[in-house]
Amino acid sequence: MIPRQWLLDATTVRPSDAYLAPGTATPFFGYGYQVWILPSQQRQFTLLGIRSQMILVDPASKLVMVHAAVGKKPYDPAAIAEILALWFGVVAQFGQ
Numbered sequence: 792m793i794p795r796q797w798l799l800d801a802t803t804v805r806p807s808d809a810y811l812a813p814g815t816a817t818p819f820f821g822y823g824y825q826v827w828i829l830p831s832q833q834r835q836f837t838l839l840g841i842r843s844q845m846i847l848v849d850p851a852s853k854l855v856m857v858h859a860a861v862g863k864k865p866y867d868p869a870a871i872a873e874i875l876a877l878w879f880g881v882v883a884q885f886g887q
Contacts, residue, residue: 798850801826802836829875835882843870847878852886 801824804812813821813830820837821828829835829847838846843862848855856878862870 797824800824802828802834804828839871841865843867843874845871845874847874849882849886852882854882854886856881 804821804823809815811822811828813819813828816822816828819830821830823836825838827837827839829837831849833849833851835847835849837848842865843858843860845858846855847858858874864870
C-alpha cells in the first residue's frame with residue numbers, strides 16, 4: 792500500500808519548487824517523484840510508460856484510466872495528446 796502522504800507529496804508542487812509545475816517542468820506536464828502532474832484545477836496525475844502507455848488518475852472523482860496499447864514510437868506527442876483528450880473528456884463526463 793502506498794502511504795497517503797507520499798502520494799500527496801508526489802503530486803503537489805510546493806511554491807519553492809515552482810520549476811516543477813505543469814507548463815514549466817515541461818511544456819505540458821509538471822513533475823514529482825516519478826509522477827507527471829497534469830495541468831488541472833484538481834489534483835490529477837499520470838504515470839507514463841514507453842510507447843504511450845499511461846495510467847491517469849483523478850483522486851477527487853476516483854477515476855483511473857489505463858492505456859496499455861503500444862505506440863509506434865518511444866515518445867509520440869500526437870498519441871499522448873489523443874490519450875489526454877480522451878482522459879479530460881472522461882473526467883468532464885464522469886468526474887465529480
